Amino acid sequence: MSVEPRTSVVWEYAPAPEATDHLRLAERYGLFIDGAFCEPAEGRYVPTVNPATETPIAEVAWAGPADVARAIEVARSAAPRWAALPDRERAKYLFRIARLIQERARELAVVETLDGGKPLRESRDVDIPLAAAHFFHYAGWADKLRYGVVAREVAPLGVVGQIVPWNFPLLMAAWKLAPALACGNTAILKPADTTPLTALLLAEICQEAELPAGVVAILPGDGLLGATLVRGVGGSCVDKIAFTGSTAVGREIQTALAGRDVALTLELGGKSANIVFEDAALDQAVEGIVNGIFFNQGHVCCAGSRLLIQESVLDEVIAKLWRRMGLLRVGDPLDKNTDVGAINSAEQLQRIETLVAAGEAEGAVRRSVACSLPQRGYWFAPTLFTDVSPAHRIATEEIFGPVVSVLSFRTQAEAIEKANNSRYGLAAGIWTDKGAKAFEVASALRAGVVWQNTYNHFDPTAAFGGYKESGFGREGGSAGLRPYLRVVR
Numbered sequence: 433m434s435v436e437p438r439t440s441v442v443w444e445y446a447p448a449p450e451a452t453d454h455l456r457l458a459e460r461y462g463l464f465i466d467g468a469f470c471e472p473a474e475g476r477y478v479p480t481v482n483p484a485t486e487t488p489i490a491e492v493a494w495a496g497p498a499d500v501a502r503a504i505e506v507a508r509s510a511a512p513r514w515a516a517l518p519d520r521e522r523a524k525y526l527f528r529i530a531r532l533i534q535e536r537a538r539e540l541a542v543v544e545t546l547d548g549g550k551p552l553r554e555s556r557d558v559d560i561p562l563a564a565a566h567f568f569h570y571a572g573w574a575d576k577l578r579y580g581v582v583a584r585e586v587a588p589l590g591v592v593g594q595i596v597p598w599n600f601p602l603l604m605a606a607w608k609l610a611p612a613l614a615c616g617n618t619a620i621l622k623p624a625d626t627t628p629l630t631a632l633l634l635a636e637i638c639q640e641a642e643l644p645a646g647v648v649a650i651l652p653g654d655g656l657l658g659a660t661l662v663r664g665v666g667g668s669c670v671d672k673i674a675f676t677g678s679t680a681v682g683r684e685i686q687t688a689l690a691g692r693d694v695a696l697t698l699e700l701g702g703k704s705a706n707i708v709f710e711d712a713a714l715d716q717a718v719e720g721i722v723n724g725i726f727f728n729q730g731h732v733c734c735a736g737s738r739l740l741i742q743e744s745v746l747d748e749v750i751a752k753l754w755r756r757m758g759l760l761r762v763g764d765p766l767d768k769n770t771d772v773g774a775i776n777s778a779e780q781l782q783r784i785e786t787l788v789a790a791g792e793a794e795g796a797v798r799r800s801v802a803c804s805l806p807q808r809g810y811w812f813a814p815t816l817f818t819d820v821s822p823a824h825r826i827a828t829e830e831i832f833g834p835v836v837s838v839l840s841f842r843t844q845a846e847a848i849e850k851a852n853n854s855r856y857g858l859a860a861g862i863w864t865d866k867g868a869k870a871f872e873v874a875s876a877l878r879a880g881v882v883w884q885n886t887y888n889h890f891d892p893t894a895a896f897g898g899y900k901e902s903g904f905g906r907e908g909g910s911a912g913l914r915p916y917l918r919v920v921r
């Protein structure tokens with residue numbers, strides 16, 4: 433049967449850039465300590481750069497050891513009053529912060545996209561609403577802590593140090609701050625080197641919400657600053673470190689804290705398996721595969737970067753996936769139609785290129801979508817690797833970019849074995865029409881989160897965290913309270 437094309441018109445998207453004239457960005461941001469923006473002790477300011485254009489956006493103060501010492505001292509003296517507030521009063525502050533995030537959502541989304549390179553569609557529809565949802569969720573928990581840690585009397589830990597990466601800057605800040613504050617702790621947050629801006633806007637929001645001075649400090653800086661916060665300065669140190677970032681740095685932090693009375697949770701890297709069974713709705717699965725690996729340019733700890741496809745549908749799924757990848761719109765992150773934005777930094781681009789070159793050198797077959805990439809900025813075309821062996825670096829190491837490695841399997845047992853054959857254990861996806869099979873496979877997987885017939889779905893009520901080298905501790909839901917509390921009796 434021949435099928436006549438319904439129209440000869442080729443539809444193209446018109447440019448749909450988001451406006452930036454509503455932004456109220458300052459040229460320079462100080463450190464946020466004791467409820468106010470202040471000069472860094474060493475006077476160091478570093479420009480934060482738009483990775484899509486390589487142009488500086490604003491100058492940001494980088495903190496040094498003296499600033500860390502001061503922030504700890506201030507947070508320590510604010511802690512008793514904050515912890516002693518009636519629970520429902522603490523809840524009101526979190527609720528206000530959530531509302532203010534909603535009120536400033538458009539501005540926050542644009543700044544997140546400018547500073548980090550992610551498509552506006554994602555910062556507008558995912559990052560910012562979820563950040564607000566986290567504050568709302570933990571506002572609800574603040575006066576119910578005894579139900580969160582069942583039938584036990586609990587108390588806050590004191591001062592917590594929180595270190596976050598660059599892939600979801602505001603959302604990671606919300607994941608950290610909301611439960612810590614709800615539990616009555618004071619917090620010092622270190623945003624990532626390349627994406628400090630939305631955390632600094634969150635500092636403004638804390639001021640607008642009239643959060644008591646000293647309850648939250650925001651100290652931008654690099655890894656050296658993170659290490660200083662972990663080790664403490666002179667005699668003063670924090671009571672807990674909550675870290676989200678790479679496994680290598682997580683390991684360093686664990687070593688630095690060994691033998692010390694500082695609590696620790698680590699949310700680290702991943703190489704998550706997305707498993708497609710032959711009985712799955714394949715078109716739906718392809719959408720899930722695309723969302724699993726190309727969402728946020730693959731800069732996602734739980735990205736479905738190892739795609740396991742049942743052999744009987746391997747060719748069909750790859751053909752559908754490749755066709756779908758050709759429709760992805762790569763380019764200006766501020767354009768509302770963009771699917772894949774800029775890579776976050778030159779350094780991250782280099783890391784992706786190195787691993788992709790290793791994939792080719794080891795004999796896997798590479799296909800990258802042909803698309804015209806902007807002249808300036810950091811870009812990487814969506815890429816698919818087939819003929820991948822489980823021992824290849826692209827099948828074992830986290831690429832943290834828009835690159836998916838395809839492996840095949842014949843039986844359910846082989847799928848489980850291959851999925852678990854990883855030093856990581858953060859997340860997994862299962863695509864099948866059979867509910868019983870999904871439960872059976874999910875319970876055999878060593879992964880903190882398992883999605884069925886969906887991928888990369890986040891919800892503040894659900895616990896998130898890893899096994900093995902993906903870290904320990906959980907964030908989200910009632911499980912996210914426990915790491916910020918000690919049991920009194």
Ligand code: NAD
Binds near residue numbers: 679732
């Ligand atoms: P990274 O480990 O290089 O940096 C993370 C943060 O730690 C940054 O703020 C950085 O300045 C700081 N840091 C660097 N060296 C430090 C040190 N020695 N001591 C203390 N702090 C230090 O990671 P990244 O490249 O920014 O982020 C990507 C990584 O984060 C990926 O591996 C990704 O999987 C992981 N990640 C995990 C989750 C999760 O929930 N499991 C979420 C997002 C990202």
